Amino acid sequence: MASVELVGVEKRFGSFSALQHLDLSVADGEFLVLLGPSGCGKTTTMRMVAGLEEATAGEILIGGRRVNDALPKDRDVAMVFQNYGLYPHMSVAQNIGYPLKVRGIGGPDREGRVKRAAEKVELGPLLHRKPRELSGGQRQRVALARAIVRTPQVFLMDEPLSNLDAKLRVTMRAEIKHLQHELGVTTIYVTHDQIEAMTLAHRVAVMNGGVIQQLDTPEAIYDRPANLFVAGFIGSPPMNLVPGRIAGGTFQAPGITIAGAFPAAGGDVILGIRSEDVTIAAPGEGSIEGQVYASELTGEAVLVTVSAGGARLIARAPRSFRGGFGSPIALNVDAGKIHLFDEATGRRIAFADRSDGG
Amino acid sequence: MTEGSSLPGAIAAAPRPTRAEPVRLSSRSRRRIAGAARTLTILLVILVFFGPVVWIMLTALKQPRDVYSLSVIFTPTLDNLRTAFASPYFLGSRTLNSIIVTTGTIVLSLPIATAAAYAFSRFRFPGGNAWSLGVLATQFIPPVIIIIPLFVAFRSAGLLDTRLALIIANMSFVVPYSIWMIKGFIDAIPADMEEAAQIDGASRLRAIWDVVVPMAIPGIATAAIFAFVVSWNEFFYALVLSRQDAVTLQVGLMGARTERGDAWEIMAAMGLVIILPMLVLSRYVQRYFVAGLVSGSVR
Ligand SMILES: Nc1ncnc2c1ncn2[C@@H]1O[C@H](COP(=O)(O)OP(=O)(O)OP(=O)(O)O)[C@@H](O)[C@H]1O
Ligand SMILES: [Mg+2]
Numbered sequence: 001m002a003s004v005e006l007v008g009v010e011k012r013f014g015s016f017s018a019l020q021h022l023d024l025s026v027a028d029g030e031f032l033v034l035l036g037p038s039g040c041g042k043t044t045t046m047r048m049v050a051g052l053e054e055a056t057a058g059e060i061l062i063g064g065r066r067v068n069d070a071l072p073k074d075r076d077v078a079m080v081f082q083n084y085g086l087y088p089h090m091s092v093a094q095n096i097g098y099p100l101k102v103r104g105i106g107g108p109d110r111e112g113r114v115k116r117a118a119e120k121v122e123l124g125p126l127l128h129r130k131p132r133e134l135s136g137g138q139r140q141r142v143a144l145a146r147a148i149v150r151t152p153q154v155f156l157m158d159e160p161l162s163n164l165d166a167k168l169r170v171t172m173r174a175e176i177k178h179l180q181h182e183l184g185v186t187t188i189y190v191t192h193d194q195i196e197a198m199t200l201a202h203r204v205a206v207m208n209g210g211v212i213q214q215l216d217t218p219e220a221i222y223d224r225p226a227n228l229f230v231a232g233f234i235g236s237p238p239m240n241l242v243p244g245r246i247a248g249g250t251f252q253a254p255g256i257t258i259a260g261a262f263p264a265a266g267g268d269v270i271l272g273i274r275s276e277d278v279t280i281a282a283p284g285e286g287s288i289e290g291q292v293y294a295s296e297l298t299g300e301a302v303l304v305t306v307s308a309g310g311a312r313l314i315a316r317a318p319r320s321f322r323g324g325f326g327s328p329i330a331l332n333v334d335a336g337k338i339h340l341f342d343e344a345t346g347r348r349i350a351f352a353d354r355s356d357g358g
Numbered sequence: 359m360t361e362g363s364s365l366p367g368a369i370a371a372a373p374r375p376t377r378a379e380p381v382r383l384s385s386r387s388r389r390r391i392a393g394a395a396r397t398l399t400i401l402l403v404i405l406v407f408f409g410p411v412v413w414i415m416l417t418a419l420k421q422p423r424d425v426y427s428l429s430v431i432f433t434p435t436l437d438n439l440r441t442a443f444a445s446p447y448f449l450g451s452r453t454l455n456s457i458i459v460t461t462g463t464i465v466l467s468l469p470i471a472t473a474a475a476y477a478f479s480r481f482r483f484p485g486g487n488a489w490s491l492g493v494l495a496t497q498f499i500p501p502v503i504i505i506i507p508l509f510v511a512f513r514s515a516g517l518l519d520t521r522l523a524l525i526i527a528n529m530s531f532v533v534p535y536s537i538w539m540i541k542g543f544i545d546a547i548p549a550d551m552e553e554a555a556q557i558d559g560a561s562r563l564r565a566i567w568d569v570v571v572p573m574a575i576p577g578i579a580t581a582a583i584f585a586f587v588v589s590w591n592e593f594f595y596a597l598v599l600s601r602q603d604a605v606t607l608q609v610g611l612m613g614a615r616t617e618r619g620d621a622w623e624i625m626a627a628m629g630l631v632i633i634l635p636m637l638v639l640s641r642y643v644q645r646y647f648v649a650g651l652v653s654g655s656v657r
Binding site: 050051052071072073075077078079081083084085086087088089098099102103146 | 548550551553554555556557558559560561562564568569572573
């Protein structure tokens with residue numbers, strides 16, 4: 001097991017800068033999730049840790065050892081590729097056993113370990129097949145089994161569950177979490193899926209445009225997003241964001257007025273509030289008046305989109321909610337759950353009664 | 359019902375120009391004519407391609423006096439083969455030379471070509487494509503132009519009339535073409551697999567051996583067959599660079615053109631030995647070759 005550190009790492013492809021000055025430190029045994037939209041540099045970061053891509057600048061350390069110039073095979077990492085990277089001419093068993101074969105582990109020892117890894121990912125009966133005879137999800141599980149067949153210093157997993165069906169994804173998620181806990185292997189895990197990030201991670205690094213926007217525990221990222229990007233990216237549905245002004249301790253936007261313990265020196269801000277912190281009320285009984293724009297049943301709740309003034313807000317209503325398109329409705333906002341962001345910089349603004357410090 | 363069955367009524371109702379009549383055959387007879395035409399074409403192609411082969415096979419078994427008769431009924435004899443193996447034709451040692459030169463060319467060319475193809479496919483060279491194209495461009499120089507310098511070079515190296523000289527000469531055209539054949543296949547192999555192998559603990563060389571080579575096998579096989587065919591049939595370099603010890607089958611064939619005239623039956627006997635491996639090849643590995651040429655990709 002080992003820690004992984006990226007110190008001032010940059011990556012340029014020609015003139016295109018994929019990563020700008022990345023500082024990231026993953027503790028020994030930690031499960032770190034890289035979360036971000038497509039093209040933000042998650043795979044690139046992983047590939048640099050694995051040694052498949054050279055850092056343009058900065059240092060990469062595994063277990064305290066500088067590995068910038070070490071070959072992939074000498075870094076002792078295991079990786080699940082986004083597009084599997086299976087060996088098409090080898091059977092599933094040979095694929096999973098390859099890391100052992102290369103290390104000269106043979107015979108019954110290898111066979112046993114291959115079998116155990118395959119069973120963990122429910123591949124038992126497919127061991128003799130070739131990758132092209134498998135479905136996408138099955139291939140992904142082969143890639144996963146190949147990574148867990150030995151105990152490396154670091155696991156690198158690039159969206160390892162993206163092609164599984166919802167049910168298997170939940171099972172595998174738990175399996176990965178358990179496995180990581182059991183083996184205690186430092187893990188860097190890439191995903192688009194917030195639920196995966198939230199459930200798996202010790203800490204989440206939210207990335208955008210080659211920059212880490214926030215690196216913190218899942219709770220902190222959810223409760224105290226560091227900037228507008230994180231606020232809008234984390235949570236489903238995304239946080240309601242309303243541009244407006246703070247004057248005299250109240251927030252004002254066209255058609256919306258919210259009183260609260262806002263900082264006196266306000267100015268132009270963006271107010272953020274999660275849908276579960278907005279409650280619906282009968283017309284005239286809330287702080288925000290509007291009309292139902294749409295309502296969607298998600299299963300355990302109804303998401304009501306309300307147009308109020310110039311903005312649209314999503315509120316989470318009990319599943320019994322029935323409101324026709326255009327019917328009048330009022331909203332109440334849990335003042336203690338309000339987030340404020342600087343209009344110009346997008347950064348979080350800390351204010352009085354919140355214990356978040358920024 | 360076929361179109362034809364409704365014809366009489368249609369004609370009665372609307373008379374049409376007579377020129378159209380002969381074309382309006384029933385579809386069944388039209389199909390029959392098309393079938394016959396196809397069969398005829400196939401027969402013609404077979405005749406053109408296999409006629410000479412059959413002629414050589416028959417001639418090789420004929421006695422000298424029967425050679426010019428087209429009759430297929432004659433008393434077969436193995437005398438020609440016996441004569442060809444004896445002095446001055448030495449079919450045995452020439453066959454051995456051909457086998458050694460061809461095998462040597464293949465065995466040396468393929469690893470070199472595979473390695474070069476990998477390099478051209480995976481690495482960026484200063485000057486871009488110029489290098490890989492340059493390799494191919496060498497082939498636009500006609501052999502007649504370089505044969506004299508080559509001859510001089512081999513003479514000063516003391517390699518004239520050796521099989522090694524012929525192997526080297528063959529490699530000069532087998533390697534460049536093989537590089538391009540194999541490169542096409544390696545280009546189609548995604549890099550992640552060898553990257554995966556390297557992360558799994560393999561060195562780059564081992565990753566190439568374990569992952570790239572097995573997947574490039576169709577391409578390598580294509581190149582191998584190509585190398586076999588061209589070096590087995592190579593004539594010009596062998597003619598100039600060999601005199602006695604390293605003479606190959608192809609050049610040896612010329613030995614049957616004596617002052618007393620062309621000994622067709624001896625040439626045919628030699629020809630038999632020359633085409634034999636080709637026949638075997640076409641029977642067993644042609645499938646590979648075709649697959650290799652048309653697909654150019656791996657799944
Ligand atoms: N070899 C390359 N050459 C040039 N640009 C590249 C190369 N590899 C990646 N990029 C660019 O770098 C950026 C980051 O790519 P990366 O693959 O790391 O994204 P990602 O976060 O993994 O996205 P996704 O979630 O879609 O997989 C992208 O804009 C991509 O176009
Ligand atoms: Mg990616």
